[in-house]
Amino acid sequence: MSDYDVILIHPPARYDFREAPLFTGALGSSPEQIQFNKVPIGMLSIAEFLDRHGYRVIVDNLGDRMVQDPGFDADAHLQALSAKVIAIGLNFQQHAPGAIEVARRCKACHPEATIVMGGLTATCFHEEIIRKYPFVDAVIRAEGEKPLLRFMKALERTGEIGNTPNLTFRTETGEVRSTALLPASRDLDDFEYTRFDLIEPKTSIYPPNAPPRYSLAVCRGCLYNCAICGGSAASYRKNLGMERPAFRSSAKILGDIRHLKAQGVRFVGLFQDPRMGGKVYAAELLAGLAAESAGLDRLSLDLLGPADEDYIRQVAAIGPQVVIHFCPDTGCDAVRKRLGRPYDNAQLMETIRLCHQYHIPVTTFFSAGLAGESPENVHETWDLWERLDALDRQSQLCGDLKVPLGGPITGPIVIDPGSLAFENPEKYGYRLLYKNLEEYIEGLNQPSWHQWLNYETETLDKTALVDLVLTTMEFAVDQREEAGLYPPWQAAAERLKTQLDRVLVEEIGELMTITEPEERRAALQRLRDKREAFLLSNNCAA
Ligand code: B12
Numbered sequence: 198m199s200d201y202d203v204i205l206i207h208p209p210a211r212y213d214f215r216e217a218p219l220f221t222g223a224l225g226s227s228p229e230q231i232q233f234n235k236v237p238i239g240m241l242s243i244a245e246f247l248d249r250h251g252y253r254v255i256v257d258n259l260g261d262r263m264v265q266d267p268g269f270d271a272d273a274h275l276q277a278l279s280a281k282v283i284a285i286g287l288n289f290q291q292h293a294p295g296a297i298e299v300a301r302r303c304k305a306c307h308p309e310a311t312i313v314m315g316g317l318t319a320t321c322f323h324e325e326i327i328r329k330y331p332f333v334d335a336v337i338r339a340e341g342e343k344p345l346l347r348f349m350k351a352l353e354r355t356g357e358i359g360n361t362p363n364l365t366f367r368t369e370t371g372e373v374r375s376t377a378l379l380p381a382s383r384d385l386d387d388f389e390y391t392r393f394d395l396i397e398p399k400t401s402i403y404p405p406n407a408p409p410r411y412s413l414a415v416c417r418g419c420l421y422n423c424a425i426c427g428g429s430a431a432s433y434r435k436n437l438g439m440e441r442p443a444f445r446s447s448a449k450i451l452g453d454i455r456h457l458k459a460q461g462v463r464f465v466g467l468f469q470d471p472r473m474g475g476k477v478y479a480a481e482l483l484a485g486l487a488a489e490s491a492g493l494d495r496l497s498l499d500l501l502g503p504a505d506e507d508y509i510r511q512v513a514a515i516g517p518q519v520v521i522h523f524c525p526d527t528g529c530d531a532v533r534k535r536l537g538r539p540y541d542n543a544q545l546m547e548t549i550r551l552c553h554q555y556h557i558p559v560t561t562f563f564s565a566g567l568a569g570e571s572p573e574n575v576h577e578t579w580d581l582w583e584r585l586d587a588l589d590r591q592s593q594l595c596g597d598l599k600v601p602l603g604g605p606i607t608g609p610i611v612i613d614p615g616s617l618a619f620e621n622p623e624k625y626g627y628r629l630l631y632k633n634l635e636e637y638i639e640g641l642n643q644p645s646w647h648q649w650l651n652y653e654t655e656t657l658d659k660t661a662l663v664d665l666v667l668t669t670m671e672f673a674v675d676q677r678e679e680a681g682l683y684p685p686w687q688a689a690a691e692r693l694k695t696q697l698d699r700v701l702v703e704e705i706g707e708l709m710t711i712t713e714p715e716e717r718r719a720a721l722q723r724l725r726d727k728r729e730a731f732l733l734s735n736n737c738a739a
């Protein structure tokens with residue numbers, strides 16, 4: 198008998214990230230850092246739902262095992278799995294190469310097991326997965342809990358899965374067939390998100406040597422339509438059949454927080470803006486959080502748009518552990534409007550001032566490389582960044598802010614599959630470089646970060662885009678040094694790394710012209726070794 202009925206695997210982004218010569222550049226400081234080893238919160242609710250209905254199930258965070266232990270033998274681990282169904286998550290697009298590779302290996306070692314895939318990205322590419330990758334038996338589209346339960350029951354009773362909902366599969370004659378979606382959830386109160394006993398390894402809940410942090414979301418879906426987001430209202434409607442977001446009641450969220458605290462969590466990120474659930478919902482939730490968040494060191498909330506004083510006052514009443522995330526993405530109002538965020542810099546600044554007035558720290562994030570962005574208007578982003586830093590400093594000096602802040606952060610973007618820009622790139626100002634899953638996998642299997650960016654914009658080709666991203670990184674370092682967030686030695690080290698990234702992008706371009714794969718790989722490895730040696734000799738940690 199198999200040890201489990203279902204093993205849900207969270208894969209690494211790339212199965213070979215520990216051996217391949219990779220250049221992570223502006224995307225992260227090491228290949229380990231960009232394996233995205235947090236399990237999607239919905240994977241745990243799938244596990245709990247199956248467990249509740251009598252199935253033996255575990256979430257196996259393979260990506261985390263490989264990140265935490267450089268000597269971890271992933272092949273031997275996959276070989277030793279024992280389950281009737283191996284369900285591999287392909288939620289975040291970044292996992293496309295890893296998820297497909299894990300599926301291939303699972304089928305090779307366990308030909309008798311049924312290999313299933315699911316998650317947002319698998320949902321977008323469901324037909325292609327079944328058509329092109331014969332080692333995947335089925336894709337479960339959209340929300341996973343109920344369809345996977347129906348799938349398990351059908352498999353157990355008759356072995357006949359073809360009538361179960363949300364399914365894309367191959368018929369005996371090799372035809373690709375899809376069944377209809379179940380009606381989408383109207384709320385999330387039937388699910389549980391905090392059964393840590395159903396996940397292994399335990400380091401993947403929160404990593405060792407980091408604050409005990411866990412994420413919850415107030416809803417599944419969104420009311421906004423940011424052009425590049427695969428979790429937008431339009432994407433959920435089209436791909437998940439969800440007409441409006443499904444909310445979790447405040448009573449259930451407060452129960453989640455109690456469970457998290459009982460399991461040692463001290464930092465909770467509560468994602469998506471409670472105001473999307475309406476005034477009454479938000480007020481009830483915030484009042485409940487005021488009572489429940491005692492014992493937490495930090496509770497973060499999202500603001501997806503400007504807020505009035507009444508709302509900020511309610512947030513402040515939760516207590517001093519509250520932090521707000523507000524993500525302006527750009528300082529250019531025209532670029533932000535094009536992205537689909539309906540507010541301007543003045544409204545943003547006013548909201549942040551209000552937050553400070555009520556002693557709430559605000560963290561911000563800027564994207565580099567949005568449609569409409571140019572070397573000229575990027576100065577508007579830098580200007581806003583400087584104003585935000587100045588506001589933080591001023592609020593700290595006058596005692597409004599007691600929590601030390603890290604300043605804004607920045608990073609490149611990618612176009613999510615299923616997003617409005619993915620469906621209609623020209624309309625939103627982008628040129629897509631990968632159009633299907635196979636192209637995603639090929640792109641993400643390249644050695645360097647700049648090759649992983651899956652788009653250009655109508656004004657920025659790849660070279661200009663890479664330059665803009667790196668220039669933004671350089672600005673960020675200068676700004677962090679000026680704001681006292683980096684000591685001079687650290688700023689110098691970061692500057693050197695960015696300069697090196699510029700040179701490496703050029704050199705990698707040349708090495709990619711080597712046609713013999715082994716020779717190319719060896720040359721890339723030598724380049725990677727040179728990079729490490731150079732950074733070491735300059736006292737910069739890689
Ligand atoms: C909260 C959130 C986070 C949190 C928590 C992430 C987490 N642990 O899930 C944080 C801030 C940590 C985060 C990080 C990232 N996120 Co995020 N995140 C969200 C957000 C706002 C809500 C997610 C959510 O609550 N979903 C609802 C839950 C209940 O469902 P679910 O997790 O999606 O799972 C359901 C289905 O997808 C499906 N399913 C999922 N996995 C599987 C597996 C199988 C086998 C099956 C059958 C089904 C299945 O069934 C589940 C239950 O019904 C969404 C936006 C949105 N509107 O969805 C973005 C979103 C999911 N994130 C996204 C991205 C890109 C990221 C990052 C890669 C960003 C980055 N570059 O660092 C990282 C990845 C982190 C990691 N894995 O290590 C994209 C994904 C787009 C894509 N298709 O690739 C989204 C859509 C929006 C966006 N552009 O930011 N994120």
Ligand code: SF4
Binds near residue numbers: 420421501
């Ligand atoms: S990026 Fe925009 S559309 Fe996507 S989840 Fe966030 S607010 Fe919603």
